[in-house]
Amino acid sequence: MSATQPARKPRGRQFFANPGPTNIPDSVLLAGAHQTVDFNDPNFIEVYTACIDGLKRVLKTTQNIFLYTGSGHAAWEACLVNLLSPGDTVLIVESGYFSESWAKMAGDLGLEVQTVAADWRRGADPAAVQAALAADRDHRVKAVCVVHNETATGMTLPVQEIRAAIDAAGHPALLLADTISSLGSLDFRMDEWGVDASVGGSQKGLMLHTGMSFNGVSAKAMEAHKASRLPKHYFNWTNMLARPHKSFVGTVPVSFFYALQESLRLIEQEEGLENVFARHHRLAGAVRAAVQHWSGNNGPQLFCLNPARYSDSVTAILMPEGFNADDLRGVALKRFNVSLGGGLGPLGGKVFRIGHLGDLNEPMILGTLSTVELAMRVAGVPHAPGGVDAAIAALAE
Numbered sequence: 001m002s003a004t005q006p007a008r009k010p011r012g013r014q015f016f017a018n019p020g021p022t023n024i025p026d027s028v029l030l031a032g033a034h035q036t037v038d039f040n041d042p043n044f045i046e047v048y049t050a051c052i053d054g055l056k057r058v059l060k061t062t063q064n065i066f067l068y069t070g071s072g073h074a075a076w077e078a079c080l081v082n083l084l085s086p087g088d089t090v091l092i093v094e095s096g097y098f099s100e101s102w103a104k105m106a107g108d109l110g111l112e113v114q115t116v117a118a119d120w121r122r123g124a125d126p127a128a129v130q131a132a133l134a135a136d137r138d139h140r141v142k143a144v145c146v147v148h149n150e151t152a153t154g155m156t157l158p159v160q161e162i163r164a165a166i167d168a169a170g171h172p173a174l175l176l177a178d179t180i181s182s183l184g185s186l187d188f189r190m191d192e193w194g195v196d197a198s199v200g201g202s203q204k205g206l207m208l209h210t211g212m213s214f215n216g217v218s219a220k221a222m223e224a225h226k227a228s229r230l231p232k233h234y235f236n237w238t239n240m241l242a243r244p245h246k247s248f249v250g251t252v253p254v255s256f257f258y259a260l261q262e263s264l265r266l267i268e269q270e271e272g273l274e275n276v277f278a279r280h281h282r283l284a285g286a287v288r289a290a291v292q293h294w295s296g297n298n299g300p301q302l303f304c305l306n307p308a309r310y311s312d313s314v315t316a317i318l319m320p321e322g323f324n325a326d327d328l329r330g331v332a333l334k335r336f337n338v339s340l341g342g343g344l345g346p347l348g349g350k351v352f353r354i355g356h357l358g359d360l361n362e363p364m365i366l367g368t369l370s371t372v373e374l375a376m377r378v379a380g381v382p383h384a385p386g387g388v389d390a391a392i393a394a395l396a397e
């Protein structure tokens, strides 16, 4: 391009293939463009109540739910400060960048952190959780924290096996599960799996803007809350229960609820929750088929090494030695207007991520995969050409 030529502006929609925030369906965008109403208005309360009921159905819980104006970090913090006291120990089930970040938050809040260490390509073993808890004879561990779907590594952890490990150790610790990149994309069953506090956010499977998060809270956790002594105000569940909405300290973000009402309608009525999970599984299979094909010629490969833990909402892809993932992402974005997720923490430059969650269909996945293959060709990244054909074959099955 000559110095006098203007920079080329891409036409058409940007393909947004990050693993969250995700694409927002047009009808959800429109529903959220609602004029302000009084959050105590009976018409709004009706919408609000229906949304809370719907969120509980998606979490598969009949227990309590508390909401915050804040991203997923807010709900992480809220469940720690509402359940624990200074010096309590939390047991972090290591899976990757997000389990590490939750651990760091716990430490910053004055909690002792013990980690069930794991290789990020495999994630922790439930047997190691059981062993750690069996060794904790004084019951210093008050909560076990697990990230259901580790967005940084593309790995889904077996929450029900972690529950079984806690029970097998005969340990009273609470089970806290982060569902930020699983809820509304992968099956999550809060009550059936014995989760005491779940952490969810608006911007991934629920297909909303970023900025609202929540905790599902079991009856056992509500008892623990009464004894907790970590400082809290905005996040205090007791304060919330005294308010008319039984949630939110302060102004209720009304527009989120008009958008959530529509997103719940799409998830539950138009598609059906179980069909949403099946679609994510199908699209994820196509992405994995493409990556496994590309790996043939010393090309990029799946970061997750445990097929039983492959995530159906995000795939992390490890670059071949000597090739930088961010250079490839730069080609995809600047030349072809496709936004891919980057590697987080120590995986920066080594890994790129394709989000396949939320409002997504086959042509969108194939468009993204074609562009990744195109970008690899342009950037000279070794790979076995034909990954997109492998994805097509997987989808046609």
Ligand code: PLP
Binding pocket: 020, 071, 072, 073, 074, 098, 147, 149, 150, 151, 152, 178, 179, 180, 181, 201
């Ligand atoms: N947990 C997981 C699994 C995530 O993927 C994220 C963000 O992507 C978070 C927690 C943090 O959420 P937020 O960025 O909304 O604060």
